Amino acid sequence: MNKHLEELIELSKIDQSIDSFEPKVKQAKTKLEQIENQESDVAKEIESLQEEIKDAELKKAKNDLHIQELTAKLDANKKKSAEAKTEKEIKALQLEEEIAREQLDFANEEIERLDKLIDTRKAEIEAKHSELEELKEQSAQIKEDVEKELVEIEKQKQELFEKKQKLVSKMSQKILAFYDKIRRWAKNSAVVPVRKQACMGCYMKINDKTYAEVIKGEEITTCPHCGRILYLEPQKEEANAE
């Protein structure tokens, strides 16, 4: 096979490997992001539960105040009743008392309800706190794993860069420029194999003349349809792989 073509095939494989790290890096980072998002969601839930408690405490305080006022009113009413002279006066005071007692009952019920609510929310917060602790442990582990993975990827990438550098340094500038020009639009499929007489870049069938050239491998042949560099893969012993 043409030496330039051999080099191009190797170069394109190195470039493919280098680029294949990108999704891996992204995936690793996404994993970390997901758990961090979960953490912040739980933290927000805790915050909103705490807000609810604060709100309930405020309402309780208002009801307490109201109870104090009503109690004072009932006391005053008692005194007035003792001094009341007419039946009309007495009836009016009785009515006032009734209303005040109803309000008192309502305020007490409300406080009871709020106490229950506060207890429930407190239990919920406790559960959320344990959930958060667990998530934090998980995310610390994931962070460690991801960092290790990224270091490993960086190492492998570096090795590939060095390999590429070595290869490129002995390649013809003209061939490299040609490759780069195709790579600009074809990305990782600048150099593609031919299978069943079809270009594996654009999947179109190539004519017999081009195919014969590809089989010979004496020159750098490009696909007549898309312009990618073509080569014939060495025959794999597929039977053995089965």
Ligand SMILES: [Zn+2]
């Ligand atoms: Zn093609």
